[in-house]
Amino acid sequence: MSYNFKETMNKPERLAPGHRMCAGCGGTIAVRNVLRGLHEGDKAVIGNATGCLEVSTFTYPYTAWEDSYIHNAFENAGATLSGVEGAYKALRKKGKLNDTYKFITFGGDGGTYDIGFQSLSGAMERNHDLVYVCYDNGAYMNTGIQRSSATPMYADTTTTPVGSESNGKPQNRKDLAAIIAAHDVPYVAQTTFVQNFKDLHIKSEKAIYTPGAAFLNIMAPCPRGWRYNTPDIMEICKLGVETCYWPLFEVVEGKWILNYEPKKKLPVEDFLRPQGRFKHLFKKGNEYLLEEFQKEVDRRWEELKFRCSRA
Amino acid sequence: MAKRDRLSGNEAVAIALRQINPDVFPAFPITPSTEIPQYFASFVANGQVDTEFIPVESEHSSMSAAVGASAAGARSFTATSSCGLAYMWEELYIAASNRLPLVLALVNRALSGPININCDHSDSMGARDAGWIQMYAENNQEAYDNMVQAYRISEHKDVRIPIMICQDGFITSHAVENIELLEDQDVKDFVGEYHPETYLLNPDCPAAVGPYSITDYYMEAKRNQAEGMKHVSQVVLDVAKEFEGISGRAYGLFEEYCMADAEMAVVMIGSAAGTTKDAIDRLREKGIKAGLIKIRLYRPFPASEIAEALKTVKAVAIMDRAEGYTNHGGPLGADVMSALYRAHADALAVNYIYGLGGRDIRVEDMEGVFEALKQIIEEGDAGETYRYLGLRE
Amino acid sequence: MATDITRLGVKANWRDLTEGMIIAGAGTSKDFNTGEWSTDKPEFIEEKCKQCLLCVPVCPDSCIPVKDMKRGAFDYDHCKGCGICVKACPFGAITMEGVK
Structure with missing residues (x-):
């Protein structure tokens, strides 16, 4: 699949303005650019787990979606779209529908890694022809920045606050992309906002047009929860990739492919430093925490490279 | 011509469903309702229906998928009992508040704990305020007849409220009794085609389902929902009258x-x-x-x-x-x-x-x-x- | 038939709400002006713009319209003034108070 940047930008907008996400939100940047993966003329039904995106993009009677849209509940975006896709198959089979529809559902990391995990797992295992997109900002931002199983180690959240006896979240984040890949679905990919969205666009298009279940994990920074300077989102994403904290990879029919390897892997502290949620790691005496964090990034990066080396 | 047979309540409901041929049936097993999806899966396997049968991973997902399918414009169905209904709790309210006409066959069973698989009504009684129509049966004949009438009530333009067709676990669901079945074509003609108005897969006009409602709307939304319930009794009586015409069996409230x-x-x-x-x-x-x-x-x-x-x-x-x-x-x-x-x-x-x-x-x-x-x-x-x-x- | 949302203001009575709170139609949020949220807005200096369109995908609010491969003026009815586009522009064609 080729990528013509200007032609891609020239496509009709499928997320209307007037939604109520925060200024500078990474979530809607992810949504807009995923939806550009849809071919013009193809219709879509968009699903959505409860979260910031849902309460802000369909606040009655204002829907920001230019396609059909369904929000059901927090933990069932996978099952809900399974039903919609089942309806599509049934209506096509019975000759009641001729148009081509694609099915894409969005969930934050809370709705995806945690409470919606079973529903997602079921939808993936049954291999419905749909795409589940997780816009991963590493915490329950809608309810006020509580930790999720996607929250990185040591992050300061409202349920893992830094204190005299606490360095933030004690556990590492769950590797959800690998878990979904273990479902043996046709397509899994991880991406974020880099390379003028080439990586994200190509992966979205592949995910949408690969028959069967597909999963996209997109790092989508949250300026409130991460406490960085709002206009710096693109720089934050770039550092996530250049430090190998957020590697770009895909798993196609079970084959792991590394999409980008930095020429010079930057230390993870370059990614952490601009973020207020990691401020405590840069206090004197906490150098060992940064070392621990770096060790975990290195371990995961080596593991990923090993997986991708087995052609 | 009616056909006499000897069937359990579960089998009778499954046969009604075969005759109705719904579009989507997400299912998860739980005693004593499990036989309904089992019988139905064999109808699917033998090409007797062209329903999308989705064997999901939980009851929460079976109702979630039924909500998705119904919102998409498909005639949807699922079945459950006891803890399965309890696990669907949240979704029952959502199905009703979205005004989605769909049918749930509930085979009544005691709620845990202690865990028990036999009949009582604690499952459906707990769901009595969820905004669903609830209809009960004394025996397998009534379970079958109620099932045949269910979509006509639920899909009625003045109603559009999901309906629970209840029967007693084991006592009705598993006991084999004499029953009179309607001809397939008579059921198909009686139930008719489903024509939703506003739905996700409408190529002429997209739809948005499941909004966030601020306080300014929530109470009005609930009152609007209650209006549909006010029309149910009359529709139940009208549908029953028409049903009597094809079956000879009379029903009221x-x-x-x-x-x-x-x-x-x-x-x-x-x-x-x-x-x-x-x-x-x-x-x-x-x-x-x-x-x-x-x-x-x-x-x-x-x-x-x-x-x-x-x-x-x-x-x-x-x-x-x-x-x-x-x-x-x-x-x-x-x-x-x-x-x-x-x-x-x-x-x-x-x-x-x-x-x-x-x-x-x-x-x-x-x-x-x-x-x-x-x-x-x-x-x-x-x-x-x-x-x-x-x-x- | 698309829903006429002008009838669904916060003073609408219960009979006027759409059945099941379902909206027929799409993109009705355009009627909600989030531009009122902030006074700081990016400024587009057209002479400096090379129409590279790098600012387009980074906007969280779909406020940089593109037509015939060229970007147009900012949609100030909806722009929340986040400043991301300022940083995305390689040619200094977008400026905003407080964003370097």
């Missing part, structure tokens, strides 16, 4: 058995009504004027109609197959007593909790209830109104 001159009556739901009818037959032979009201439509509750039917009754026993933990009785007891109060009825009323977790109810037990009513009439005092039947003391 509830069945009155020997009520014309009854001095004492029992109000109950489900299979124990058959036992109660036997008790009434025995008592009538002795000249005792006993009667029964067997509720078919429980939500919405036909309050004024029931009060009217009880107008001349001196004492009534309301039978709840579920605890309410109110210290003064169960949910049906509360509904009937408030109906009597609003109608300024004179009847003395008591409320029995019975049959929990499959506890057997015998003809003699029901004779005992009428004996108690007789005593209440004689004494002119209801005494303790919150009673248990069939409990080891």
